Amino acid sequence: MDNNTFPPFLVTPEIDDEANKRIKQYPEEKKRSAVLPLLHIIQHNFGFINTEATEWVASKLELEPMQVHEVVSFYPGLREHAPGKYHMRVCRTLSCAMTGSAELMERLCELTGIDRSKSDSHHNPIAVSPCGQWSVEFAECLASCGTGPVCMVNDDFHEAVTPDNAQGLLDKYDSASKS
Amino acid sequence: MSNITYLPGKEPDQREHRLIFKNIDREGWDNSIDCYIKDGGYEQLKKAFKMEPQAITNEVKTSGLRGRGGAGFPTGVKWGFIPPNNTKPVYLICNCDESEPGTFKDRYIVHQDPHQLIEGMIISCFAVGANTAYIYIREEFPEASGILEKAIEDARAKNFLGEDILGSGFNLEIYLHRGAGAYICGEETGLIESLEGKRPYPRIKPPYFPAALGLYMSPTIVNNVESLCHVKHIIGMGGEEYAKLGTPRNTGTRILCVSGDVKKPGYYEVEVGKITMGELLNDICGGPKDGRNFKAVIPGGSSAKIMRCEETYEIKNPDGSQRNLSFYDIPMDFDTIAACGSMAGSGGVIVMDDSRKISWVLNNINHFYAHESCGQCTPCREGSMWMRKISDRIANGEATPEDVQTLEDVAYQIDGRTVCAFGEAASWPVEAIISKFRDELEAETSEDNEYLSDEAKRQLSFINQ
Numbered sequence: 001m002d003n004n005t006f007p008p009f010l011v012t013p014e015i016d017d018e019a020n021k022r023i024k025q026y027p028e029e030k031k032r033s034a035v036l037p038l039l040h041i042i043q044h045n046f047g048f049i050n051t052e053a054t055e056w057v058a059s060k061l062e063l064e065p066m067q068v069h070e071v072v073s074f075y076p077g078l079r080e081h082a083p084g085k086y087h088m089r090v091c092r093t094l095s096c097a098m099t100g101s102a103e104l105m106e107r108l109c110e111l112t113g114i115d116r117s118k119s120d121s122h123h124n125p126i127a128v129s130p131c132g133q134w135s136v137e138f139a140e141c142l143a144s145c146g147t148g149p150v151c152m153v154n155d156d157f158h159e160a161v162t163p164d165n166a167q168g169l170l171d172k173y174d175s176a177s178k179s
Numbered sequence: 180m181s182n183i184t185y186l187p188g189k190e191p192d193q194r195e196h197r198l199i200f201k202n203i204d205r206e207g208w209d210n211s212i213d214c215y216i217k218d219g220g221y222e223q224l225k226k227a228f229k230m231e232p233q234a235i236t237n238e239v240k241t242s243g244l245r246g247r248g249g250a251g252f253p254t255g256v257k258w259g260f261i262p263p264n265n266t267k268p269v270y271l272i273c274n275c276d277e278s279e280p281g282t283f284k285d286r287y288i289v290h291q292d293p294h295q296l297i298e299g300m301i302i303s304c305f306a307v308g309a310n311t312a313y314i315y316i317r318e319e320f321p322e323a324s325g326i327l328e329k330a331i332e333d334a335r336a337k338n339f340l341g342e343d344i345l346g347s348g349f350n351l352e353i354y355l356h357r358g359a360g361a362y363i364c365g366e367e368t369g370l371i372e373s374l375e376g377k378r379p380y381p382r383i384k385p386p387y388f389p390a391a392l393g394l395y396m397s398p399t400i401v402n403n404v405e406s407l408c409h410v411k412h413i414i415g416m417g418g419e420e421y422a423k424l425g426t427p428r429n430t431g432t433r434i435l436c437v438s439g440d441v442k443k444p445g446y447y448e449v450e451v452g453k454i455t456m457g458e459l460l461n462d463i464c465g466g467p468k469d470g471r472n473f474k475a476v477i478p479g480g481s482s483a484k485i486m487r488c489e490e491t492y493e494i495k496n497p498d499g500s501q502r503n504l505s506f507y508d509i510p511m512d513f514d515t516i517a518a519c520g521s522m523a524g525s526g527g528v529i530v531m532d533d534s535r536k537i538s539w540v541l542n543n544i545n546h547f548y549a550h551e552s553c554g555q556c557t558p559c560r561e562g563s564m565w566m567r568k569i570s571d572r573i574a575n576g577e578a579t580p581e582d583v584q585t586l587e588d589v590a591y592q593i594d595g596r597t598v599c600a601f602g603e604a605a606s607w608p609v610e611a612i613i614s615k616f617r618d619e620l621e622a623e624t625s626e627d628n629e630y631l632s633d634e635a636k637r638q639l640s641f642i643n644q
Contacts, residue, residue, distance in 0.1 A: 025313075030375070034376065035376035037356065037357065040357055043184075067377075071376065074361070074378045075361050075554075077318040077361070089319075092546070093280045093543065094280050095281060095529055098440065121546070124513070140280075140362060142319050143282060143286050143317070144286060144321070145281050145436060145444075145527065146283055146438045
């Protein structure tokens, strides 16, 4: 489900400049190295990576679109569909799980009305709330095992988010969307 | 160091020896270049520029520094693998893909002390003759990426990077490259493939040893964040002086990250091998939670083999004689932990108390490896998925007693049959948990489940006909 939270893909001069700056980090004939940096620029600006964007990256780096798509489809950190406005990644791995990250995930879903029953870790990891405001995903180890449960909301990092703190976490982003 | 004070509640333990983490949680400290320089930062770089590159490598060899990323390979020796008559450009890559479950040290270095890493990298690049370096940082560290970009820019403005650095005639650019959430990119050849813009399928060694055929088929040195930071201190102290820290063959300090069921989880920088498991867990970390006992410990990130806390190990002394060692007396070094059948790995110590069901732990770990297998090699791709399915059954009380044996068989068919060490990383936890907790796992299985029902047996009889 793609919602209207993000602007449609459009290459502005700023985005093109940023892309060119990244391409310069690599040797002239090794442009392909800039695949991930360019995809990050797109995902940051447009929320996810669609076919049009994949084709633009390919043309920019003189690659076949398939060579870009195989990268997009491999990495868990790259998305082909829109997440919510606030995308929450909860760490699922051992140390966080011991501190209750599964319970945190349950609580976040309850509070935002997200249904994870159709999610699976490989093919469909992200579940979006009906309002399109929130989405959740289980992430593997976020490297802060001493302060679990940890959770990322977009680019922000939060530690020691117990299930009891779930509402407080949501309030930080949108006090209006209390359920 | 007596004039250094730390933020309230973040004071290091008495038994710690802060070298890399000297500035972590330090009162009045920030991650700006000015703060770093005021504290004597970039002085080691100036010292290094007065040395011959080969002399720096020799100091690192003398120091005995072993890689802090997981394998514990001597850093100076790794640098020495660059072919002597090489004419291609040499690259250095800082592996900041910190993703071994249980490990959380690089995060603090890049957030709070990024210039320590950059200074270590410049010295290392000068030693190996690299004019281009990349920091491969995991995507889940967006804030750290911003901090490092700023730090690189500031270092460049002061001519610690760029052309003719500090009049030495040495040129260097450091670039940041963000990953995209794949554990396999921590494997050095997978990382290189990822940096080349491809799927991070690891390369087979031989022939693709990065020091000879690395990034763009050029000699490439891949070092962990913590290892590169140590280089700065080795130049500062001299290799011989550095080697006095820690114990022979296990020199220096290292950061141990403790998580799980202890009173005070956290990061502790100690001299390698100078404290024991018992001192770490019972004294520094405050022991088990009230009313609980320690059950098992994974000593070096989730790929390391699990250890039972009531076990005793029979190990060989250097002179060939035997000695018995209880779990709590194991020194926190590379060699003794290896002799006890596990590994010091990345320093991520995960502790479980008697409230944890071992089947649940096993299943959590199996989900991780099934998710992170890159899918290149069949034994790992299929095996990790089957191990997850079987441990799902055990954890859900749906397993038959034979399932434990099947799980073990699957694990041993992955181990040693894959391109990279992920195969071992995925199968060792399973092998170890089964060998140490077979009784507990089998007790959770039952003959009385749908897989052994009369109907299932009838169905099976058709297949076997």
